Amino acid sequence: MTTIRQEDLIQSIADGFQYISYYHPQDYIRALAAAYEAEESPAARDAMAQILVNSRMCAEDRRPICQDTGMAVVFLRVGMEVRWEAELGIQEMVDEGVRRAYAHPDNVLRASVVSPPIGERKNTRDNTPAVVHTELIPGDRVEVKLAAKGGGSENKAKFTILNPSDSLVDWVLKVVPTMGAGWCPPGMLGMGIGGSAEKAMLLAKEALMEPIDIHELKARGPASPSEALRLELFEKVNALGIGAQGLGGLTTVLDVKIKEYPTHAASLPVAVIPNCAATRHLEFTLDGKGPAKLEPPRPEEWPDVTWEAGPDAKRVDLDRITREEIASWRPGDRILLSGKLLTGRDAAHKRIVDMLARGEALPEGVDFTNRFIYYVGPVDPVRDEIVGPAGPTTATRMDKFTEQMLAETGLIGMVGKAERGPVAIEAIKKHQAVYLMAVGGAAYLVAKAIEGSRMIAFEDLGMEAIREFEIRDMPVTVAVDSRGESVHKTGPAEWRQRIGKLPADA
Known part of the structure; x- marks a missing residue:
């Protein structure tokens, strides 16, 4: 009989979520570094370099990899011989750990959870409650898996129930392009096959916590239909040419992970959940001897990769920008932005368009005339920071507001x-x-370009408020130009064609 103290679980949860906020799993770093070395697309290679440099910076300074520090997901496998020395229930202990982690004074994490899910959707301010899955197992240990799941990738989850005779591969190749690039590739695809609807989704989420080992599997060959499917999907998804950040390239996924469960004879439930460039997960075991001991990775685990904007990057002064100047830009152009940049995302846009619809004047200081807006919800600053990690959020969520905002x-x-x-x-x-x-997944690197920040309006919205950033040389790429041409269409199309020719060219 092992006794697990309440404080040990709480502190382990808190330490774990802090740990994964700034340390990538090393299997991810190794896989991304290998993909970076093999990448032939300059745009994708540039994006991967930013992600790798950002990762090393976050590890060194212990600051979040991404501004979306995720929804807390916890899997607990509790031994049936475990005795708890606790006054709180499992959910309450986990929530207290999450609360401590996200309010840590040296590394404040962004609270993103809102409650209730419909209606007021008020931020809970401490990122609780966590999503907790508990299983009783034989033994006298508590096995813990943590994941911080960002909204950009979680929103791209897909589920269907196929007929048993349907092609699972065809379905995956059909839905992956519909995910767009909001899940921040290159990352992983977690798949759950079988069980029931909810079981398949749970399997897919669990699959994302398994180590990246596709190249070892490729070297030894498949030993089961599931492994053969992993290899086939890995090759065919990458052949779609989506590439890093959807810019077109050789690598879209670093691995495809699959978990299976027996299912009804009439059904083939299939779930796919992507993991983004901010892959964050951790496993540890509690054995009654105190909180989990988490060893930091060694600095030499990160590749010697640097990032520079390059000589072709155009420097742009947002304080003097004109329509004539932006009309000369083309998809794929690299830009370094300086000057004053307004911020705002979902909640701010909704409030603005509602005010416009009612004929109300916008708040004092909110003037978008000849201005740019940055879709961002930054992490709160610590120490001498101007702002915490401040990477971009998924732009398609603002699509329905775009016509009115521009008009x-x-x-x-x-x-x-x-x-x-x-x-x-x-x-x-x-x-x-x-x-x-x-680049999604380079939030801390982006924040280094921010030299000033002040609140403009809607302070009650927290991270979704309107701010004005003073920036210098913030790296961006022209994605849609003034003629309506999109690099997210032309880039993958080009690389899909090139990848199709690569085997013959080799």
Whole structure:
């Protein structure tokens, strides 16, 4: 009989979520470094370099890899011979650990959880409650798996129930392109096959916590249908040419992980959940001897990769920008932004368009005339920081607001993550505006370009408030130009064709 103390679980949860906020799993770093070395697409290679440099910076300074520090997901396998010395229940202990982690004074993490899910959607301010899955198993230990799951990748989860005779591969190759790049590739695909609807989704989430080992599997060959499927999907998903950040390239996924469960004879439930460039998970075991001991990775685990904007990057002064200047930009152009940049995302956009619809004036200081807006919800600053990690959020969530923002506010440019949908692209073309893309998964690197920040409006929205950043040389790429041409269409199309020819060219 092992006794697990309440404080040991709480502190282990707190330490674990702090740990994964700034340390990538080393299997991910090794796989991404190998993909970077093999990548032939300059745009994808640049994006991977930013992610790798950002990762090393976060490890050194112990600051979040991504501004979206994730929803806390915890899997507990509790031995049936465990005795608890605790006053709180499992959910309450986990939530207290999450609360401590996200409020840590030296590394404040962004609280993203809102409650209730419909209606007021008020931020809980401490990222609780966590999503907890508990299983009783034989033994006298508590096995713990933690994951901090960002909204950009979680929102791309897919599920279906196929007929047993249907092609699972065809379905995956059909749905992966519909995910766009908002899940921040290159990452992993977790798949759950079998069980029931909810079991398949749970299997897919668990699969994402397994180590990246596709190249070892490739070297030894498959020993089961599941392993053969992993290899087939790994090759065929990468052949789609989506590439890092959706810019087109050789690597879209670093691995495909599959977990299976027996299912009904009439069913083939299939779930796919992607993991983003901010892959964050951890496993440890409690044995009654105190909190988990988490060893930091060695500095030499990170590759010697540097990032520079390059000689072809255009320096742009946002305080003097004109429509004539942005009209000269083309998809794929690299830009270094300096000057004053407004921020705002979902909640701020909703409030703005509601005010416009009612004929109300926007708050004092909110003037978008000839301005750019950055879709971001930054982490709170610590120590001498101006702002915490401040990478872009998924831009497609703002698509439905784009026409009204461009038509009625004088806005001429937007900065966000990944592609824009047809409605937004049409509005950009109609109003001769522009959309720029920053790299998702490089939030701390982006924050280093921010030299000033002040609150402008909607302070009650917390991380979703409107701020004004003073930036210097913030790296972005032209994703949709004023003619409505999108690099997220042209890039993958080019690389899909090139990859199709690579075997013959080799």
